[in-house]
Each structure stands twice: as C-alpha cells, then as structure tokens.
Amino acid sequence: MSKRVVITGMGVASPNAVGLRDFNHALKNMNSGIRFFPELERLNFSCQIAGKPEIPEDLLTEYFTPLQLRGLNSSGIVYGVIAGIDAWKDAGLSIIDGNNPDWDSGIIFGTGILGVDKFREAIHLIDAGKTRRLGSSSVIQTMASGISAYLGGMLGCGNQVTTNSSACTTGTEALLMGFERIKAGKASRMLVGSCSDHGPYIWGGFDAMRILPANFNKEPEHVPGPMSAKASGFVPGSGAGALILEELDSAIARGARIYAEILGGEINSGGQRENGSMTAANNEAVVRCITKAIENSGIHSTDIDAINGHLTATSRDSVEILNWTIALNRKDSNFPYINSLKGLTGHCLSASGSIECVASVLQIWNNYIFGSLNCEEIHPEILELVDEDKIPRNLLEEKINILAKASFGFGDVNAVAIFKRYTA
C-alpha cells in the first residue's frame, strides 16, 4: 500500500495577514494587503502599489536570536523563517535542543532570489573597495538556499534540506517535491514552502516589463483583481507560506491534527514551444499538467469541487480558465468554483504558490471559499466559459471535498496539486 501524505501544520506571512489565524480571518473578511508605497513613487515606478507583510520589530525577536538579528537585511529570510517556524509549531512538533538532528524531517523551501537588500549593501561596499567590511553574514543571507539553511539550523532537520526555484511555480513545486519524497519513503516529514523578498529591486524588473497596473497608485483598494473585465496587470507582492507534510502513519502516531490530504499532482513544462515562451505558458502543457495531476491522484475531473487558480489579473486569466475547461471537460454551470488569492495579496511571486496552498487548505479545513476581490465585473471572455456564480465575489460557506491548486511560472513551468478533505 502506497504511503499517504497529509498536512499537519501551516504558517504564513502574507501581505494581508501574518500568522495562520489572522490569515484565515483575512480570507473570510476579504481584507486586502495591497498598499501604496511612497518609496516606489520616489523611484519613478509606474506601479507604486504592492503587497508586503507587516512585521513588527518585536515579533522578530520571537524568531531570531540577537546575533541573528545583527545585520539581518534579507526580507525573504524573515518571512520564510516566520512561516516555517510557525508551521512546525502548528504541527505540534518540538524544536530539537540536543545534539542529534531529526533524521526523518527535511525541508524544501524555495525562493526566486534571496536577500537583494543585503546584496545591495555588499555591492556598495565592494565597489568602494571595502570587501573586507562585508562581515560573515553576506553569503548566508544572499545564497538562494539561505532560507532552507536558516530553517534547517533552527529546527535541527537531518533529512534533505534544500531550496528549489521555478519562478511563480516555486511554492507549489516545493509542496509536490516534498510529497514525492515522503511517498518514496525517504522522509517522514517535510517542511515545504517558499518565500519572496519585497522591495523595488524585486519589483523593478516587472515594472519595466509594463505588466503591472499603473493607474491605481492613488486608489490601491480599487485595483482590478484577477478575472476582472478591467484587469490591467498584476500587483507585485512578497511574503512566505509553509506547510508540514507528513506520512499518515507518523501523523496518526503523534496524534497530530490533519488539515487535509495531498492526493497527488503534476509538474511539467511547455518547453517554450508552440504558444509557450519565457513569459507565457504553452496551453497544451497547462492542460496536460492538470489532467496528469488528476490521473496521478486517482480521481475524476468531476470530483473537483473548487479550484484555486494561478490567475494574476492579466489578460492571461481568460486563457487559464479556457485551459481548465478543456482539461476538466467541464464548463458553464458544470464548472467547479474558482477563485484567486492575488486580489487580496498581490502576486507574491516565488511565495505565491505556498501562500495560496495554505489558503487552499484553510478553505477545505474551515468549509468556505473566499471571494475574489475587485472583480465585480467579470471578464466577458471568462463568462463565455463559466457561469458567473462559479466565481464567488463574496465569502461562500461551502464544504469542499477536493480542491485543485495551480501555479504557473516564467520559463513556461507549471505545477498542479490536488488536496482532499482528510477521511480515515
């Protein structure tokens, strides 16, 4: 009998809430974390609104030692550590104090780029001929694997500890990689997740590509959300999400609370062929990713109650919906409920997949589908495919049995995970 993998803990640092309980509350109340940033105005950004988790100074001391806080200037590490440690504790796991690592627990915690603000400090010092003034923390805060390394040391994990990177697919990919490692019997528990730094050096490149909304700097609360007829680009975000995946027997033996089960999933790429490119998804690859995820999970497309889409608030949203209708062979009133978190948080880039996986599991656990914000008028191309009531714009109290979560990323890479309400 193949091993079953369940989710026993979660943590999150999202632009609209930090901490699992507040995040759940923010989803149900549809609280937005999208704000105006004077710094972006000063730097002549076209898009001066963004999503950034608010972390009070005193909260940091709960997660970092005074020594770790000295010269800490890597926002991705801050978010990733908060989410990762929270998930670990939420799962009822203790932090190892002694000398022996926990050989059965590993970490796959991804990022797109890490510690850009720290790297900027280093660049200024190096260019001034003061390389020796960098100190010891420049490398550990800017290496991509810095986030898994920080968490690995704090938690004492002795299994695989690594960082993956696949643009906006990163978080969902990390989840599926951890899932596969447990399935293969190589680990009992995997802390999976992803983080993304915030700030102009992360967001600038996207601003330059003219794919961010430029006309809502004065009214961030009204920026059109995903699936909206007026969607004009994604709002850049940041943060981190984390989940503890655990082999079912291990979870039961510990008496752990089980939020949901991961049935399976699929990761693929469109090879940047056909209509795929560095920045656009090959539609055939997306459809294959969804159908293979369903097949790998041993379910039928009709079993899916809800979808948490990638849906960023660009013209690609209707193409994504079209791909779902083809892959599921369901449309109009037969289509599952679908929503997107990005209207509430912005697009948290490499952190988006993991934050959205946390949001997806919370919906199963707490019996609701959160509403998609700022999408009063749905895009006409989407309405041709899906009935309007399948796109909740307000909180919907609804018991979800099976949810499909998709993430797509630059480089033409895709990931789809299938979550199910846990039943023994």
Add this chain to the structure above:
Amino acid sequence: MNEKEILSRLKKIVEPYTQRPEGLRDFNVNTDFINDLQINSANLVDVVLDVEDEFNIEIDNDSMEGMLTVGDAKTIIENKLV
C-alpha cells in the same frame, strides 16, 4: 587607554557572539575566543570589524589570524593605538 578599559570594551563586543556565556564570567587576557567563549569561527571576522569600529583602527589580515585570545586582541589594539 589602560588595559582594564580595553578589556571591558572587548567584553562588550564579543558578548553577542558568545555561545558559552559562563566563559564571560572570568574574562581575562587568557580567554580564548573559540575554546572558552565558543564563538563561531565565521563570526570572528565580525568581531574584528566591531573592534575596528570601536577603537577606530584597521586590523590587517595577518594580525587577524593571530587573534585567538583576548590578550592577542589587546596587544593588537595597543599596537595600533600607539
């Protein structure tokens, strides 16, 4: 600057890096940064930078390599301050 003052400033600098706090109780010229205070060897470069800032001196790489104890640090500082 007398020896007592240098030692007291040094003690303040190494405190956040010290993983064995009891080593600070008897802080003297023979105190070894790694063995007695269990300062992570990677953090020794940070101690050197903090010493540079505190005493407004520059410590070259050769001097740094010989800086294993509080006494070594004191001698280097005294030589630079002359």
